[in-house]
Amino acid sequence: xxxxxxxxxxxxxxxxxxxxxxxxxxxxxxxxxxxxxxxxxxxxxxxxxxxxxxxxxxxxxxxxxxxxxxxxxxxxxxxxxxxxxxxxxxxxxxxxxxxxxxxxxxxxxxxxxxxxxxxxxxxxxxxxxxxxxxxxxxxxxxxxxxxxxxxxxxxxxxxxxxxxxxxxxxxxxxxxxxxxxxxxxxxxxxxxxxxxxxxxxxxxxxxxxxxxxxxxxxxxxxxxxxxxxxxxxxxxxxxxxx
Amino acid sequence: xxxxxxxxxxxxxxxxxxxxxxxxxxxxxxxxxxxxxxxxxxxxxxxxxxxxxxxxxxxxxxxxxxxxxxxxxxxxxxxxxxxxxxxxxxxxxxxxxxxxxxxxxxxxxxxxxxxxxxxxxxxxxxxxxxxxxxxxxxxxxxxxxxxxxxxxxxxxxxxxxxxxxxxxxxxxxxxxxxxxxxxxxxxxxxxxxxxxxxxxxxxxxxxxxxxxxxxxxxxxxxxxxxxxxxxxxxxxxxxxxxxxxxxxxxxxxxxxxxxxxxxxxxxxx
Ligand SMILES: Nc1ncnc2c1ncn2[C@@H]1O[C@H](COP(=O)(O)OP(=O)(O)OP(=O)(O)O)[C@@H](O)[C@H]1O
Ligand SMILES: [Mg+2]
Numbered sequence: 001x002x003x004x005x006x007x008x009x010x011x012x013x014x015x016x017x018x019x020x021x022x023x024x025x026x027x028x029x030x031x032x033x034x035x036x037x038x039x040x041x042x043x044x045x046x047x048x049x050x051x052x053x054x055x056x057x058x059x060x061x062x063x064x065x066x067x068x069x070x071x072x073x074x075x076x077x078x079x080x081x082x083x084x085x086x087x088x089x090x091x092x093x094x095x096x097x098x099x100x101x102x103x104x105x106x107x108x109x110x111x112x113x114x115x116x117x118x119x120x121x122x123x124x125x126x127x128x129x130x131x132x133x134x135x136x137x138x139x140x141x142x143x144x145x146x147x148x149x150x151x152x153x154x155x156x157x158x159x160x161x162x163x164x165x166x167x168x169x170x171x172x173x174x175x176x177x178x179x180x181x182x183x184x185x186x187x188x189x190x191x192x193x194x195x196x197x198x199x200x201x202x203x204x205x206x207x208x209x210x211x212x213x214x215x216x217x218x219x220x221x222x223x224x225x226x227x228x229x230x231x232x233x234x235x236x237x238x239x240x241x242x
Numbered sequence: 243x244x245x246x247x248x249x250x251x252x253x254x255x256x257x258x259x260x261x262x263x264x265x266x267x268x269x270x271x272x273x274x275x276x277x278x279x280x281x282x283x284x285x286x287x288x289x290x291x292x293x294x295x296x297x298x299x300x301x302x303x304x305x306x307x308x309x310x311x312x313x314x315x316x317x318x319x320x321x322x323x324x325x326x327x328x329x330x331x332x333x334x335x336x337x338x339x340x341x342x343x344x345x346x347x348x349x350x351x352x353x354x355x356x357x358x359x360x361x362x363x364x365x366x367x368x369x370x371x372x373x374x375x376x377x378x379x380x381x382x383x384x385x386x387x388x389x390x391x392x393x394x395x396x397x398x399x400x401x402x403x404x405x406x407x408x409x410x411x412x413x414x415x416x417x418x419x420x421x422x423x424x425x426x427x428x429x430x431x432x433x434x435x436x437x438x439x440x441x442x443x444x445x446x447x448x449x450x451x452x453x454x455x456x457x458x459x460x461x462x463x464x465x466x467x468x469x470x471x472x473x474x475x476x477x478x479x480x481x482x483x484x485x486x487x488x489x490x491x492x493x494x495x496x497x498x499x500x501x502x503x504x505x506x507x508x509x510x511x
Contacts, residue, residue, distance in 0.1 A: 051457050072465070080461050086413075087454035090406055092257035092380065104463030134254045134409075152462060 001027050002048055002156065002184065007057035009043060017043050019208040020057070025201075030178070030185040032195035032216060035205035036230035041188040042083055044205070045158045048186070050074055061156065076105070079154030081146050083161050088145040089133045097133065097144065101152040112151070119150045123177060138165045146174065156184045163191050192234040196220050204229060247416040252320065253409055259312060259377040266310035266374070271383035272390055273479035277486045278375045284490045285367050290357045294499040296364055301493070302486065303370035310378050317373040324369065332361040381405050386468035395466035407452050414448045 002025040009018040017040045025031050033041045046052040047059050050066045059066040061074045082088045091097040095116060102112035120126045125143050128136060136144065142165050149157065162178070163171045171194070178185060178198045189195055195202060195216060202219045204212040206229040212219050219225065223233050232238075260267070266274075281302055288296045307314055318325070339354035376384070385398045418440065422432055432440060492498070 049457075049461060071460075075461050076463065078461070080458070082454065082458060084454065087451055088458045090455050090459060091382070092254075092261065096382075100459075100464075101462035104465070104467075132254065132258065148462070 003060040005058045007054040009054050030199045032199035032202045033188040039205045078156045079149035081159040085141040085145040094128045094144045097148045098151045115151050119147045159187045163194050196234045260380045264310045266378045269482050270479040271379045271387040273483040275387045276483050280487050281371050284494050293360050298493045298499050306374050312377050321369050328365040332358045399466050410451045411448045
């Protein structure tokens with residue numbers, strides 16, 4: 001469960017990014033955070049993970065208030081796929097990156113390797129296992145980054161633009177994987193078709209506040225609302241022009 | 243590929259070297275770290291005129307290059323920026339230290355030449371030893387070993403981050419120089435007027451990247467501790483460490499080369 005209670009945040013004083021944002025995400029829910037560039041989606045994710053702290057209000061994860069003192073507990077529950085995969089992978093090889101999390105949380109090497117193999121299999125990227133992180137493509141890196149998060153079996157998964165940079169096949173692959181996960185999921189994306197495919201609920205952020213919060217099928221059909229927030233109907237819901 | 247990218251590639255290649263397989267790679271990081279540290283101390287401790295003494299110490303890198311599949315050439319290539327500095331530091335010795343070493347005909351060779359030679363041998367030996375350590379051991383294994391000998395975790399994290407940060411920094415340089423040259427195709431270097439903003443941007447960007455990297459380490463449970471490496475054949479590593487450390491001490495306190503020389507020539511020189 002993730003809860004925002006009257007959260008405000010600003011990177012620089014005088015330029016608020018979020019103002020009085022409140023919402024609650026239940027366990028096992030999958031929620032799409034949408035909004036224009038710079039609306040504050042990544043910021044919301046960083047607040048959940050305690051990479052940033054609200055200037056006002058509180059953030060709770062599974063009932064624990066996110067603060068300096070609770071960081072370790074909160075982060076243990078959360079897996080985060082960063083918008084920039086280059087920053088996510090820091091070990092020399094993909095395999096070692098996948099092992100890093102599980103080993104840190106006390107899994108034996110053998111268990112961790114089995115886990116890594118299973119995840120690679122699940123994402124169909126076993127071929128990347130022994131590759132060096134600096135020698136794989138952007139999209140491959142993204143797949144590997146997602147794998148590195150899945151190996152940790154988090155109970156909350158946060159993905160910032162998981163499908164950007166992916167080719168259509170890998171995009172479908174990721175959508176399948178996201179759908180198959182039964183944990184709490186929060187995704188951001190400008191790929192609204194992906195959101196429609198994977199999320200029951202959508203939170204639309206704009207002008208620093210929650211503009212809309214409700215079932216994905218309703219919000220993503222609301223052309224006026226979307227366009228007011230610099231978004232468009234998902235392709236699959238657009239009427240054919242011809 | 244621009245210059246920065248080339249450097250970057252070389253930097254990453256150290257990781258790849260460390261990922262090879264050889265008897266030396268298989269020794270535990272702790273044993274290699276210990277051997278290297280003892281070696282460095284012993285080499286540095288030789289008297290500045292004791293050329294035969296330090297020469298004997300070259301035995302260690304010589305054998306390890308052979309065993310690990312790395313070559314001395316690679317080492318010199320990677321360390322090419324450091325060596326000239328060392329030679330520069332010693333180049334004045336022959337002129338400052340004019341005590342006579344030996345005389346050929348009417349030319350007397352000063353002891354300064356001897357100490358320059360010792361300095362160069364010492365430099366080559368220590369640089370090779372460090373290269374052999376990082377070329378056969380992964381950085382996280384080295385950090386783990388440092389933790390095991392109770393080096394403060396703050397310091398170890400710093401080493402690890404510096405290592406990662408260097409690659410982040412060079413990556414940013416590579417991207418930024420490319421971006422610059424794409425928009426200033428006729429220029430050779432980067433114009434002086436742009437240096438300030440270029441540097442400022444570079445620092446900000448690489449700090450941001452480093453912060454994200456560190457965050458993603460934290461998010462995957464990094465606490466400054468390293469999961470203990472489990473390696474089989476730890477008795478072999480132990481023997482490796484013990485044998486080498488004894489050899490170093492022997493070479494340090496017994497003038498082996500001189501004794502061999504005396505035996506071979508019957509002490510008639
Ligand atoms: N480190 C920072 N310092 C100052 N301002 C920042 C910083 N990071 C982001 N911002 C600002 O905060 C606002 C929200 O940024 P955020 O990254 O959360 O947007 P986003 O919704 O994720 O956008 P995108 O769709 O482009 O990823 C933006 O206006 C941005 O300019
Ligand atoms: Mg973002």
